[in-house]
Amino acid sequence: MKRNSYRTQMIAFFFLFLAMLLIVVPVGLIIVIIVQKGLPAINWQFLSDIPRQGMRAGGIFPAIVGTVYLVMGAIIFALPIGLLAAIYLSEYSKDNMLTRLIRLAIVNLAGVPSVVYGLFGLALFVVFFKFGASILSGSLTLGIMILPIIITTSREALESVPYSFREVSLSLGASKWQTIRHIVLPNAIPGILTGTILGLGRAAGETAPILFTVAAFYLPQLPSSIFDQAMALPYHLYIISTQVPNVDAKVRYGTAFVLLTLVLFMNLVAVIIRYKFRKKKKW
């Protein structure tokens, strides 16, 4: 009997370990392969030059710049709106049908496929508002896509500030807004930042939303205003992998390497902020 339970335990452990391995191995493999094949392509010219010879040589500078612009635009749009919405939902809204509906809508918004956002952006920003295919349209589309992430993480950050702090502040005669401004927000900022950066990473890596709204196949010069089209890393990678024949694998993996580094770097920053916050947390 005893031996039998021991054996069951070993079998369970084996499967649990296997599941863990199945998660770790693909991540490790992706990173190893991209680094191994992409790293040799990385040099100053690759990072700072425009694409040459039909994108088979030269660099990817316009795509890097485009992605940075798009991500910045998305965050300028999504952070204030998302944060204000989160403050409203966590601090002001009463628990009734309407707010439950809003919460449900936000959760569902997070589950909408990114290509649908692309189509939505095309219809709303490019066509209806006549922004054309431009950085503005792309940024707004990406911004809407990451809004649910920002709202959800910000709300969690705000709600994780102990309720007793609010009571103390109010009992000292502070107004509700003063309480939010001086007690709740300062203690929620690290969590809000973490969510924002995760949203940034997501925005940087998505292809579908920018496909319809901003991304250019090839541009010889950098965008000069928010109404210009721009190249972007994920779309550029798609093009040189499928649309342009005879592109050296080195260039493709180099592009993938740059994109991966960008996104992983953002996630790393988010992890560091969270870690520092946990260490500093005083309650």
Next chain:
Amino acid sequence: MVKFEIHNLNIWFGSVHAIKQVNMEIQSNEILSVIGPASSGKTTFLRALNRLNDLNTNYKMTGALELEREDICAVDIEVLRRKIGMVFALPLPLPLSVFDNVAYGARMHGERNKRLLGQRVEDALRQAYLWEEVKDRLNESAFKLSGGQQQRLCIARTLAVGPEVMLFDEPCSGLDPISTAKVEDAMLKLKEKYTIVLVTNNVKQAARVADRTAFFLTGELIEIDKTDKIFTAPKDRRTDGYIRGKFG
């Protein structure tokens, strides 16, 4: 002089009738202790006085609560809470430095002058018997103080706002006997300037510090009288039972 007048006070949380038909007065510069077993409505009663119950969405109140003949529901809530300070059951410093904790209320009310703020913080800490212990640690996080120091910090923080009434909600429930004695000393000194309402689970504490004592049971005010009367010759059988430790 009468500070608080309470007429026919009834409080509900949803369908729970938490306070039933309470009539009483609270005098200026007295320590009124409120005793009673768990869920007898003591804390609810206390939180009605500074309208902290209002935060609860299903809270409902009828009757009249008057502070110096003025209906407290007609006063601006921030002004009311400046007049009626509160010290909570657990030491609850805000995640700020010692100085900023004490200065918080004054700052929220618009005090910007650094010298005045400093003076106010020092005065409040002295009144709470904490100044000597923390005068060199004003910029440290308030969480680094011991539990008893934190609770006196909370008292100082309430004092710094300049209240007229102080509400204490079981202020010593998390403290050791020595810290408890310090907090009680502070209270006895404070009643010269302030009106104090003390909710306590510790019957002996009520006997030690209170001028008058009110006994609550399941939301009803059973008896209110001078503390020595309550403890030597209570009128109600249930009061007698409670203070003798027969229940609760």
